[in-house]
Amino acid sequence: MRRLILLAGAVLLAGAVAADDRPDPTELMPGGAASVRVARDARAFSQPSATLPFDRLLDFRVGDGVFRKLWVSSPSSTTSSDGLGPLYNARGCQSCHMRDGRGRPPEAGEAASSLLVRLSTPDGRPDPTYGVQLQTFGIQGHPAEGRVVADWSEEVVALAGGETARLRRPAWRIEGWAYGPPAPGVLLSPRVAPPMIGLGLLEAVAEADILAQADPEDRDGDGVSGRAARVRSAHLGTAALGRFGWKALAPTMEDQVADAFSADMGLATRLHPAGWGECTAAQAACRAAPDGAPAPGEPEVDPRLFDLTVFYARNLGVPLRATPTPQALRGRALFRDIGCTACHRPSFTTAQMPGRPEHSGQRIWPYSDLLLHDMGEGLADHRPEGDADGREWRTPPLWGLGHTRTVSGHTQLLHDGRARNALEAVLWHGGEAQAARDRVVGLSPADRAALLAFLDSL
Ligand code: HEC
Numbered sequence: 001m002r003r004l005i006l007l008a009g010a011v012l013l014a015g016a017v018a019a020d021d022r023p024d025p026t027e028l029m030p031g032g033a034a035s036v037r038v039a040r041d042a043r044a045f046s047q048p049s050a051t052l053p054f055d056r057l058l059d060f061r062v063g064d065g066v067f068r069k070l071w072v073s074s075p076s077s078t079t080s081s082d083g084l085g086p087l088y089n090a091r092g093c094q095s096c097h098m099r100d101g102r103g104r105p106p107e108a109g110e111a112a113s114s115l116l117v118r119l120s121t122p123d124g125r126p127d128p129t130y131g132v133q134l135q136t137f138g139i140q141g142h143p144a145e146g147r148v149v150a151d152w153s154e155e156v157v158a159l160a161g162g163e164t165a166r167l168r169r170p171a172w173r174i175e176g177w178a179y180g181p182p183a184p185g186v187l188l189s190p191r192v193a194p195p196m197i198g199l200g201l202l203e204a205v206a207e208a209d210i211l212a213q214a215d216p217e218d219r220d221g222d223g224v225s226g227r228a229a230r231v232r233s234a235h236l237g238t239a240a241l242g243r244f245g246w247k248a249l250a251p252t253m254e255d256q257v258a259d260a261f262s263a264d265m266g267l268a269t270r271l272h273p274a275g276w277g278e279c280t281a282a283q284a285a286c287r288a289a290p291d292g293a294p295a296p297g298e299p300e301v302d303p304r305l306f307d308l309t310v311f312y313a314r315n316l317g318v319p320l321r322a323t324p325t326p327q328a329l330r331g332r333a334l335f336r337d338i339g340c341t342a343c344h345r346p347s348f349t350t351a352q353m354p355g356r357p358e359h360s361g362q363r364i365w366p367y368s369d370l371l372l373h374d375m376g377e378g379l380a381d382h383r384p385e386g387d388a389d390g391r392e393w394r395t396p397p398l399w400g401l402g403h404t405r406t407v408s409g410h411t412q413l414l415h416d417g418r419a420r421n422a423l424e425a426v427l428w429h430g431g432e433a434q435a436a437r438d439r440v441v442g443l444s445p446a447d448r449a450a451l452l453a454f455l456d457s458l
Pocket residue numbers: 067089090091092093094095096097113114115116191192193194195196199243244245246247249256257260261264265309313
């Protein structure tokens with residue numbers, strides 16, 4: 001394997017690139033030794049990390065089974081799969097993280113989707129009736145809380161060289177609040193499901209290495225600050241660095257997965273023991289409905305299966321990259337030179353994780369600093385969450401970006417899927433990223449195409 005990669009590196013170096021533009025040969029293995037060789041097909045994000053020892057592959061498969069499982073309401077004859085709801089967003093993890101890839105906003109008139117909406121009052125508390133998340137489905141006898149609708153408006157952006165791009169701007173609203181009106185001025189934050197690859201590796205990046213990149217006061221004066229999120233971890237029982245979710249709300253995989261079981265599916269785990277999931281005290285019938293606990297006081301999700309779901313979520317391999325074309329290499333240099341790497345930090349080396357050799361000591365290429373950035377008014381949801389304010393988002397990793405269409409059947413990007421491709425995603429960048437975005441507008445058409453070819457090669 002290593003021989004092969006070095007060889008690929010040698011071919012790269014033979015091309016006509018300036019000395020400092022020579023890619024590091026390890027770039028073609030974005031997940032380090034955990035990277036996986038995949039066909040360019042719909043299964044590209046669903047492979048176990050190459051570093052998984054053989055005797056743990058079965059655990060991965062069982063975790064995959066839980067991830068794909070469709071839960072049912074209680075009481076039911078299939079006791080190991082019941083407890084859904086009463087209110088929920090989807091019946092299984094895969095319903096949103098389709099093929100372990102990314103979700104998308106709903107089409108006009110579509111109810112089910114892989115986008116969910118978080119809620120809060122203007123002063124940052126959960127909505128007294130609806131809680132922190134809008135559940136768009138309910139089991140028999142429990143109406144869905146409401147329906148998510150986007151009204152889209154189009155605008156044209158002129159680019160250098162006579163080109164134009166069209167952006168679609170969503171105005172999000174909820175139709176048919178079923179349990180009475182929400183708090184006056186309720187804040188909505190729509191999110192699509194992010195892809196699932198390489199997450200155990202991101203969890204293994206040393207906190208010090210992430211903090212070293214943070215520059216909250218922008219002391220270096222480059223216009224890009226970057227702030228580490230400090231959030232509460234139910235799993236660790238203490239404050240910790242937030243890493244997962246569009247606003248870095250979850251510090252560990254256990255926190256993220258327990259939140260998903262509870263808020264998205266209404267399933268109790270050790271960390272969130274309420275069988276009614278996210279039903280509030282105002283939703284009394286929901287709280288009184290039968291739950292799926294196998295015995296009183298036991299969580300609906302068997303603790304062993306919970307752990308295997310966490311294991312699965314940590315170990316989806318990042319695809320090896322193909323040797324980039326000369327055009328993508330040119331784009332790679334532009335990506336650095338116009339300032340994208342100020343946030344989309346190319347690489348880290350993961351720490352030594354006790355008991356997790358499969359994630360330890362890997363040079364990885366996620367293209368994210370895992371920090372929060374002010375992305376400007378255009379992307380703002382005005383809803384603070386965890387440590388992030390209403391304009392901040394965590395830099396998403398860009399590894400695997402070029403597989404989006406084959407895995408997910410679309411190329412819609414950003415936290416609410418408003419961008420229909422990578423160029424639109426960049427044109428939405430504002431705030432700390434305004435200067436980098438403006439440079440993309442000013443690139444010649446050939447250079448812009450090269451930048452996009454680089455993104456597509458990831
Ligand atoms: C209703 C759709 C939906 C369902 C069902 C769902 N997720 Fe998610 N998932 C999301 C969204 C949306 C986010 C981003 C959340 C945020 O921004 O806080 C997310 C984030 C995540 C992340 C963090 C990814 C990252 O890059 O930060 C993981 C891991 C995850 N989900 C695992 C799961 C697991 C495991 C399940 C099943 C127990 C599950 N999800 C069920 C929509 C869903």
